[in-house]
Amino acid sequence: MPVEDLYQAIILDHSRRPRNFGPLADADHEASGRNPLCGDEVTLRIRMEGDTIADVRFEGSGCAISKASASVMTAAVKGHTGEEALVLFERFHHLLTNHAAPAPEPADTPLPSSLAAFAGVARFPMRVKCASLAWHALRSALQPPNATAEAPPPNR
Amino acid sequence: MHRSDFPLLARSPGLHYLDSAATTQKPAMVLDAIRDFYETDNANPHRGAYALSARATDRYHAARERVARFFGAADPDQVIFTRGTTEALNLVAQAWCRRELEPRDEIVVTAMDHHANFVPWQQVALTLGARLRICELTPDGRLDLDQLRELVNSRTRVVAFPHVSNALGTVNPVREIAAIARPTGALIVCDGAQAAPHMKVDFDSLDVDIYAFSGHKMCGPMGIGGLVGRREILDSMPPWQMGGDMIDVVQDEFSTWNVVPHKLEAGTPNVAGAVGLAAALDYLEGIGMDRVLEHEQQLLALATQRLSTMDGITIYGPPVAERSGVLSFTFSDIHPHDLATILDEEGVCIRAGHHCAQPLMRRLGVPATARASFYIYNDEKDVDALVRALERAAALFATAVTSED
Numbered sequence: 059m060p061v062e063d064l065y066q067a068i069i070l071d072h073s074r075r076p077r078n079f080g081p082l083a084d085a086d087h088e089a090s091g092r093n094p095l096c097g098d099e100v101t102l103r104i105r106m107e108g109d110t111i112a113d114v115r116f117e118g119s120g121c122a123i124s125k126a127s128a129s130v131m132t133a134a135v136k137g138h139t140g141e142e143a144l145v146l147f148e149r150f151h152h153l154l155t156n157h158a159a160p161a162p163e164p165a166d167t168p169l170p171s172s173l174a175a176f177a178g179v180a181r182f183p184m185r186v187k188c189a190s191l192a193w194h195a196l197r198s199a200l201q202p203p204n205a206t207a208e209a210p211p212p213n214r
Numbered sequence: 215m216h217r218s219d220f221p222l223l224a225r226s227p228g229l230h231y232l233d234s235a236a237t238t239q240k241p242a243m244v245l246d247a248i249r250d251f252y253e254t255d256n257a258n259p260h261r262g263a264y265a266l267s268a269r270a271t272d273r274y275h276a277a278r279e280r281v282a283r284f285f286g287a288a289d290p291d292q293v294i295f296t297r298g299t300t301e302a303l304n305l306v307a308q309a310w311c312r313r314e315l316e317p318r319d320e321i322v323v324t325a326m327d328h329h330a331n332f333v334p335w336q337q338v339a340l341t342l343g344a345r346l347r348i349c350e351l352t353p354d355g356r357l358d359l360d361q362l363r364e365l366v367n368s369r370t371r372v373v374a375f376p377h378v379s380n381a382l383g384t385v386n387p388v389r390e391i392a393a394i395a396r397p398t399g400a401l402i403v404c405d406g407a408q409a410a411p412h413m414k415v416d417f418d419s420l421d422v423d424i425y426a427f428s429g430h431k432m433c434g435p436m437g438i439g440g441l442v443g444r445r446e447i448l449d450s451m452p453p454w455q456m457g458g459d460m461i462d463v464v465q466d467e468f469s470t471w472n473v474v475p476h477k478l479e480a481g482t483p484n485v486a487g488a489v490g491l492a493a494a495l496d497y498l499e500g501i502g503m504d505r506v507l508e509h510e511q512q513l514l515a516l517a518t519q520r521l522s523t524m525d526g527i528t529i530y531g532p533p534v535a536e537r538s539g540v541l542s543f544t545f546s547d548i549h550p551h552d553l554a555t556i557l558d559e560e561g562v563c564i565r566a567g568h569h570c571a572q573p574l575m576r577r578l579g580v581p582a583t584a585r586a587s588f589y590i591y592n593d594e595k596d597v598d599a600l601v602r603a604l605e606r607a608a609a610l611f612a613t614a615v616t617s618e619d
Contacts, residue, residue: 061559096551121549
């Protein structure tokens with residue numbers, strides 16, 4: 059499994075030049091996540107307008123996968139509703155874990171190519187937590203009241 | 215050197231195992247000894263009135279004697295078996311401190327200690343109202359002994375420190391540290407997990423009170439390790455875990471304790487593990503600890519020299535001559551976790567992360583480092599593979615293509 063499939067150009071680019079990176083002054087939702095095994099940290103801040111994610115930014119430090127995933131995520135969910143974002147997470151998580159079960163709906167709408175680029179993670183199971191950390195933080199941030207996202211429970 | 219003695223490595227020629235600081239591979243001799251015990255001498259020691267149990271008892275006793283000899287301890291009962299270094303340090307932190315520590319007493323640990331020699335003392339200090347003091351490091355990754363001299367005082371009851379740092383490889387001057395601690399009357403506790411596998415350790419000449427070690431880091435099986443302690447300290451300690459073997463008389467309202475070492479070894483022991491450990495010590499001393507150290511130093515020097523020529527490599531810790539076979543480094547802006555994944559593809563196993571030394575990592579100002587560690591079954595080909603894999607990582611991360619958002 060060539061490691062180039064994991065570290066695609068788009069992932070390297072997003073990790074080197076993360077989009078939506080930095081503080082968000084007028085945030086009304088916030089959540090943090092940490093991956094204790096490798097030290098990835100992310101803090102997510104969101105400003106909602108109604109139920110739409112009007113603005114979202116992140117801060118933190120970590121591996122290329124976690125940073126790129128956070129960057130790609132913020133770009134993908136901006137302008138969507140919280141519910142749409144969570145559906146996107148379900149589909150993204152399915153991609154990461156390569157379940158034999160069929161993909162969650164809507165199966166006929168392809169994932170944005172920036173998210174699809176993470177398909178390689180499925181063949182590196184130890185990196186799934188890195189790729190999903192920011193999304194877990196997003197889910198926490200969208201839940202009332204805000205809570206700190208714990209790292210996803212250990213697999214197996 | 216010796217790679218063919220190790221079945222796992224023999225059957226995986228493309229594997230370059232550079233994580234012996236985490237755990238070591240096992241020679242066939244150790245695996246055979248464990249299997250042989252279960253096939254010929256397995257019974258619960260100390261309790262049975264039949265010959266098989268007597269044999270199991272003898273095997274356990276012989277293993278204890280073997281460990282004592284390895285560490286230069288005159289009395290085998292100075293050796294207490296535990297699951298490993300972590301359990302040994304917890305044993306001392308809890309059992310000794312419970313009786314001895316009072317509020318406002320002080321415990322000194324170091325900024326380079328592994329969590330196993332940091333957290334137990336931190337917690338026992340919190341519980342008993344004692345004060346945790348931390349000996350800091352010099353810029354090149356050594357203990358600041360001038361600061362240690364300032365730190366210890368008449369309230370110091372414990373001084374705990376590593377013989378060798380698992381994250382930096384620093385070899386600490388044990389006798390010098392013990393000499394600073396002795397005048398206070400403090401208990402001197404040395405974490406030998408990363409030292410005992412790599413160099414000759416003579417307990418008496420180190421002048422510490424407790425020396426902890428792990429079998430699995432020195433070609434022994436997992437689940438066995440222990441400590442070597444001064445007899446009077448061990449005699450004075452209350453028991454830690456209670457149950458079978460460590461008691462003398464059990465009445466309804468009270469119990470009395472067995473003598474050392476049994477007092478500190480409750481329950482059925484890991485005899486097979488002890489037997490495996492004894493075989494591992496035979497294996498290591500068959501090579502000679504001087505030769506073990508020399509081999510590692512050579513590889514460490516080679517790896518350090520080759521990595522130093524690569525752009526963007528930062529190596530942490532003191533110069534090679536003062537280090538054990540651990541090489542902790544970062545590589546430009548490539549996160550160690552990403553490095554480890556790319557190296558894994560090339561069959562190179564390194565460790566990435568905080569190495570159970572978060573206080574140290576914070577002081578280094580890095581979230582994580584990559585760590586390569588060398589042992590007797592490594593050779594120059596492993597160093598070649600490491601360098602090649604790092605070059606591949608550099609090439610991969612050099613491609614930073616601008617893309618549409």
